[in-house]
Amino acid sequence: MRLYNSLSRQVEEVKPVDERTVKMYSCGPTVYRYIHIGNMRSFMLGDLIRRGLRFEGQDVRWIMNITDVGHMTDEVTDTGRDKMELAVDDEGLTPQQIGQKYTDAFLADADLVGIERADLYPRASDHVPEMIEIIQKLLEKGHAYEVDGTVYYDVTTFPQYGKLSGNTLDALRAGHRQDTVADPNKRHPADFALWKKAGPGRLLKWPSPWGDGYPGWHIECSAMSMKHIGERFDIHTGGNDNKFPHHEDEIAQSEGATGQQVVSIWVHGGFLQMGGQKMAKSAQNIRRVTDLRDQGVDPLAYRLLCFATRYRSEMDFNWDALQGANERLTSIRKRMADWSKEPRPEPLSEGAQGFDRRFRDAVADDLDLPQAMVVLNELVSSPAVSGGEKYALLSLWDAVLGLDLMRLAREAWEPSEEINDLVRQRDEARSRKDYAASDAIRRRLIDMGLEVMDTAKGTRVRPSG
Numbered sequence: 470m471r472l473y474n475s476l477s478r479q480v481e482e483v484k485p486v487d488e489r490t491v492k493m494y495s496c497g498p499t500v501y502r503y504i505h506i507g508n509m510r511s512f513m514l515g516d517l518i519r520r521g522l523r524f525e526g527q528d529v530r531w532i533m534n535i536t537d538v539g540h541m542t543d544e545v546t547d548t549g550r551d552k553m554e555l556a557v558d559d560e561g562l563t564p565q566q567i568g569q570k571y572t573d574a575f576l577a578d579a580d581l582v583g584i585e586r587a588d589l590y591p592r593a594s595d596h597v598p599e600m601i602e603i604i605q606k607l608l609e610k611g612h613a614y615e616v617d618g619t620v621y622y623d624v625t626t627f628p629q630y631g632k633l634s635g636n637t638l639d640a641l642r643a644g645h646r647q648d649t650v651a652d653p654n655k656r657h658p659a660d661f662a663l664w665k666k667a668g669p670g671r672l673l674k675w676p677s678p679w680g681d682g683y684p685g686w687h688i689e690c691s692a693m694s695m696k697h698i699g700e701r702f703d704i705h706t707g708g709n710d711n712k713f714p715h716h717e718d719e720i721a722q723s724e725g726a727t728g729q730q731v732v733s734i735w736v737h738g739g740f741l742q743m744g745g746q747k748m749a750k751s752a753q754n755i756r757r758v759t760d761l762r763d764q765g766v767d768p769l770a771y772r773l774l775c776f777a778t779r780y781r782s783e784m785d786f787n788w789d790a791l792q793g794a795n796e797r798l799t800s801i802r803k804r805m806a807d808w809s810k811e812p813r814p815e816p817l818s819e820g821a822q823g824f825d826r827r828f829r830d831a832v833a834d835d836l837d838l839p840q841a842m843v844v845l846n847e848l849v850s851s852p853a854v855s856g857g858e859k860y861a862l863l864s865l866w867d868a869v870l871g872l873d874l875m876r877l878a879r880e881a882w883e884p885s886e887e888i889n890d891l892v893r894q895r896d897e898a899r900s901r902k903d904y905a906a907s908d909a910i911r912r913r914l915i916d917m918g919l920e921v922m923d924t925a926k927g928t929r930v931r932p933s934g
């Protein structure tokens with residue numbers, strides 16, 4: 470698979486540094502509020518990369534962090550109040566309760582749009598010692614300085630600062646001249662806090678070599694990524710707004726501390742807009758995944774809708790297009806239910822294999838899902854490929870698409886007499902502990918395209934996929 474690397478500004482082949490497992494880190498949700506479908510579009514990017522790589526037979530380890538400390542109300546200047554503390558005031562819950570409530574809601578919403586669970590969801594608040602360790606290393610190496618309990622990163626010590634976002638130090642200094650609330654303790658206006666002194670009344674704070682305080686937002690991703698997937702890993706994702714300052718600062722921290730390149734490929738997703746404006750709480754135009762469901766739309770239709778736009782481009786959300794995607798999804802699922810009753814020839818015909826190649830090429834080409842959908846639509850209406858083959862191909866492709874295309878086929882499915890017989894024979898073999906015979910029947914059922922489950926009531930089967 471090839472992906473556009475925001476750092477090199479080129480499309481590059483994904484090659485795991487350890488030659489076995491692709492290791493990917495995605496900036497995850499802030500859990501002081503419900504996440505919206507714009508955030509979801511960015512999280513879906515990590516899911517699609519993992520699905521696409523697995524589709525090619527690649528092992529992937531995917532980590533997504535949970536931000537539950539250090540995210541300030543003003544994200545660009547990193548000032549204001551910690552959003553978690555604001556939520557505590559608003560909701561009358563403890564920070565832990567708020568974190569848990571919105572983490573649970575995030576996972577449930579992510580499930581609804583077909584985002585498969587990451588391998589790990591590390592929480593920032595569980596990684597403060599690791600963050601302190603990196604900050605100490607940065608101080609030792611001269612990349613950071615302390616002023617009165619707050620530790621800043623000295624951007625002038627990292628000559629490559631700006632390489633990701635293109636924001637050079639000169640440009641940043643010039644830009645900051647108009648800044649009326651410049652922090653007098655900073656040596657350069659682009660210096661950023663790694664650790665902040667806890668002011669009076671601060672709820673979330675930890676002891677540190679510099680006194681009680683709390684970490685900056687960027688340091689959490691350096692600490693959690695390097696702890697869980699190592700100091701040299703393959704892919705880092707986020708939304709476009711994460712490029713600066715968040716990822717620019719992460720590079721300065723991680724590379725400053727380790728003295729080496731840490732991330733190979735940086736992938737950034739375009740914004741979801743609504744009414745021409747970025748979807749954001751501040752713009753008051755947010756929608757949750759559950760809002761879509763409340764409108765009678767399958768949340769997976771939102772996923773299908775996202776496939777119409779290349780991931781790096783901005784995408785405008787509108788309800789009509791979503792309704793259209795919902796109808797299209799239902800129509801494909803209905804066709805799948807019909808096709809599931811037709812024989813599935815093996816091997817696939819030349820024509821079907823051609824479609825398969827084109828679909829795989831599109832996915833591998835920097836996740837060109839609009840093109841993959843063109844191939845899918847052509848296949849659906851192609852007179853040259855049999856229904857059984859269409860079913861076989863679409864159920865394979867659904868491993869990447871995650872649209873549950875087999876849903877109606879599964880619901881409408883009735884086992885044949887032959888299958889019922891085999892199930893009976895297998896249960897009999899099991900009850901007389903003849904496991905060789907029961908395994909042989911199990912393999913036969915699997916070869917027939919079925920998933921075989923052992924339940925308390927005996928063998929159960931259903932179409933696989």
Ligand code: AMP
Nearest residue numbers: 498499507508511707708711740741748
């Ligand atoms: P946050 O919880 O604000 O840190 O955002 C979580 C993720 O969603 C980040 O990767 C953001 O870049 C991304 N994001 C925020 N707003 C949008 C949007 N309107 N469209 C796409 N991604 C977004």
Ligand code: ZN
Nearest residue numbers: 496497690715
């Ligand atoms: Zn991050």
